Amino acid sequence: MPDMPRRPLCLVALLASSAFFAHAQTQGTVPTFTRNIGGNSYTLAGRDPAQKGTTVIPTVLVPIALTFEGKSTRMDAAPDVPGILNSPVYASYHFPRGKTQYADALLRSTFSDGKHGQTLLGKPEVKPITIAVPAGAGYLLTSKKSGQSFAVVDLQFIQTQLFQQIPRQDGKLVIAVAHNTTYYADSDATVCCGWGTHGVDAVTGNSFVLASYIHNAPAIVRDQDIQPLTQQLAEFFTDPLHNPQIYFRSIAAPGNYFNPWLLPQVSGEERGCGGGGVGSDYFLLDPTNTNAKNAFPASPAYTARLGHFTYHLQNVALLPWYLGGAAPRVSDLSFPDARTLAAPAQPCLDRMTALANAPEPSATPTPSSGSTNGHELIGYWTGSRFTGATPFQLHEIAPQWDVILVAFASPAKGAPDGTLQFQPPRGITPDQLKQDIAALKKQGKKVMISLGGGGEYFKLDHEQDVPNFVNSVSSIVSEYGFEGVDIDFETPSLVIAPGDTDFKHPTTPSIVNLIAGLRQLREHFGSSFMISLVPEGSQIPGGFASYGGQFGSYLPLVWGLRDILTFVDVQDYNTPPLQGLDGEIYESSSVDYHAAMTELLLHGFNVGGDPAHFFPPLPPNKVAVGFLTDYSQPAIVSQALDFIIVGRPPAGATYKLQNPAGYPGMIGAMFWTIDADRHDNYRYSNLIGPQLHRYPPVR
Numbered sequence: 001m002p003d004m005p006r007r008p009l010c011l012v013a014l015l016a017s018s019a020f021f022a023h024a025q026t027q028g029t030v031p032t033f034t035r036n037i038g039g040n041s042y043t044l045a046g047r048d049p050a051q052k053g054t055t056v057i058p059t060v061l062v063p064i065a066l067t068f069e070g071k072s073t074r075m076d077a078a079p080d081v082p083g084i085l086n087s088p089v090y091a092s093y094h095f096p097r098g099k100t101q102y103a104d105a106l107l108r109s110t111f112s113d114g115k116h117g118q119t120l121l122g123k124p125e126v127k128p129i130t131i132a133v134p135a136g137a138g139y140l141l142t143s144k145k146s147g148q149s150f151a152v153v154d155l156q157f158i159q160t161q162l163f164q165q166i167p168r169q170d171g172k173l174v175i176a177v178a179h180n181t182t183y184y185a186d187s188d189a190t191v192c193c194g195w196g197t198h199g200v201d202a203v204t205g206n207s208f209v210l211a212s213y214i215h216n217a218p219a220i221v222r223d224q225d226i227q228p229l230t231q232q233l234a235e236f237f238t239d240p241l242h243n244p245q246i247y248f249r250s251i252a253a254p255g256n257y258f259n260p261w262l263l264p265q266v267s268g269e270e271r272g273c274g275g276g277g278v279g280s281d282y283f284l285l286d287p288t289n290t291n292a293k294n295a296f297p298a299s300p301a302y303t304a305r306l307g308h309f310t311y312h313l314q315n316v317a318l319l320p321w322y323l324g325g326a327a328p329r330v331s332d333l334s335f336p337d338a339r340t341l342a343a344p345a346q347p348c349l350d351r352m353t354a355l356a357n358a359p360e361p362s363a364t365p366t367p368s369s370g371s372t373n374g375h376e377l378i379g380y381w382t383g384s385r386f387t388g389a390t391p392f393q394l395h396e397i398a399p400q401w402d403v404i405l406v407a408f409a410s411p412a413k414g415a416p417d418g419t420l421q422f423q424p425p426r427g428i429t430p431d432q433l434k435q436d437i438a439a440l441k442k443q444g445k446k447v448m449i450s451l452g453g454g455g456e457y458f459k460l461d462h463e464q465d466v467p468n469f470v471n472s473v474s475s476i477v478s479e480y481g482f483e484g485v486d487i488d489f490e491t492p493s494l495v496i497a498p499g500d501t502d503f504k505h506p507t508t509p510s511i512v513n514l515i516a517g518l519r520q521l522r523e524h525f526g527s528s529f530m531i532s533l534v535p536e537g538s539q540i541p542g543g544f545a546s547y548g549g550q551f552g553s554y555l556p557l558v559w560g561l562r563d564i565l566t567f568v569d570v571q572d573y574n575t576p577p578l579q580g581l582d583g584e585i586y587e588s589s590s591v592d593y594h595a596a597m598t599e600l601l602l603h604g605f606n607v608g609g610d611p612a613h614f615f616p617p618l619p620p621n622k623v624a625v626g627f628l629t630d631y632s633q634p635a636i637v638s639q640a641l642d643f644i645i646v647g648r649p650p651a652g653a654t655y656k657l658q659n660p661a662g663y664p665g666m667i668g669a670m671f672w673t674i675d676a677d678r679h680d681n682y683r684y685s686n687l688i689g690p691q692l693h694r695y696p697p698v699r
Helices: 011-016 018-023 078-085 102-110 155-165 227-238 319-326 351-357 430-442 463-480 509-525 555-560 591-603 634-646 674-679 685-694
Strands: 032-037 040-045 053-057 059-068 074-076 093-095 098-100 117-121 129-133 138-142 149-154 173-179 181-184 192-194 197-200 207-213 273-275 301-306 309-314 376-381 403-411 446-452 484-488 530-533 567-571 623-628 668-672
Touching (some): 040 227, 040 319, 078 173, 093 102, 129 155, 149 155, 173 227, 403 484, 430 446, 446 463, 484 509, 623 634, 634 668, 634 685
Parallel strands (some): 173 207, 376 403
Antiparallel strands (some): 032 040, 301 309
16 A cells, blocks of 8 residues: 555545635735745745834634543643743743744744844633544543553544634634644544644634643653644744645645755655645644654754743744755754754655666565465565556566555546456556466466555445446456455545444445455455455554544454455554553554554454454464555564564564464565565565565464
């Protein structure tokens, strides 16, 4: 399943709404000024610091109390209000360019002539509100060891609920704060995690900042107190007309735009594009953030002592940083600590472009006689269809791959619901692909067709559409000789409907009909027909924290297909922070995380934490772990497999398996993608394939 940027599916509806057109171009409700730099005009909030005088922006401070369906814990930001009022957000502090508030100091630092004008936040009206979070819009994590809790919630849901209770505030800045909360974007928990959003609300026209205040949080959360709030506040003042419902600046939208910039290096990951605006796309994380994808945001803090309390302020990139070579001054690129960023933004080269321009691999793939012990290396092959590169033929795959999932058969545009279609990658003819599939099968490889893919919307809401699904998939399988199907229908394709609370007796039509369709395919092709599921982390492990919406949406599929299911491999790279069976919280891309998430399937768990709904363990020979090349490094993958399969934890691991001896019968590892592994000189398949093939045979 691709880890690719996805345009929000709500965008079509948003663009079609009269409310959007009425407010999308609004100037908001706070004063702004413009500066022309390098021939481009940029808008900032407040008074131009080059102009004498003081502008006071009235504010409305909204502490949010979050309640969660089926949970007694209440996350209430009301007790955090004194901490915010006494902090440099509202109180004066001795910054490098003078004693003032945080936002004013930021404006002064942004421009070399910022010595005259002043922008201050006025004493706020405090308007507490309560938002009830349903099961499908977020969940609560509570560390068993410390008893401390943290919330993970849908950003768009919270923003919508916020402005249903806070109407238009003419001339004021709305500052809304939740307690110990991180947010996911696009109403998709795999697009995690950020500290909030800012800009102009499309419905009310309010200028606003939505953030979090962190106090007594679980140890895994590194940022503290007002750091999330100052991050979003700084980004708002640098880009006050940002429309938080539009993430990709290729769409005409108000707000400052720059050449797309390169993310800082994070934990050995491939560097990607941060975006073309202030803060990264989706998450609005600052370029100073150092955390990985799907983790709680973290970055070095600037400490400020006021009274008896030491506050933690966000170091942020200033406007000159984003402008790169067009910056009027590059000596101070970050604030408050000018040393946080040493050089201006670099232009980005995203992963897909890099793959398209990558040279042929210089390494040699390790030979293999195939899997003889039941442990298998599973991978997705795209033929480089997503890169625009020279076609990568199926017969060219490295010999270590045992199961090849061809990506993708996708929903047919303009056809009846449930209909899928498939075409070989660009530059590969159907006959070439059929010949390659037949040749690989003769070598003992298994070749399946994957249905769906990220960014594709599939629905099967009506029973009468099941034949469309069965007939179209049957035709594809028969024509090309695939040995089975892999199900990659992601959020929002599979979403549990309200009121559907029992995974063993689902009522959501799309889920019920998909189970029926897959059973019909199995009956048609016989007992050798393979069916695999590749859920996002929210769709199975997420069901431990909450059951509803996307959370746990694959559990009824696993239960309904348990007797004919070949294997399940959860995408550990498309997974937000979650809890393990030990009651502790883990973030993706670590050995502990892979072990904790996989053991949920291998050991079973209480769905939504409810003992009345226990999801029974899957047999180990039906479980694999899903990895993303250049996200989890080869050494981490290797250690995770040793830990899970043979019970050998690496140094520093904190998670303890419920079964200390491991799960020797577990299949192995899945990767997105075989193509990327080839471009990376087989550094995954050459290591992980032989490792899997050396394990004792599955019994």
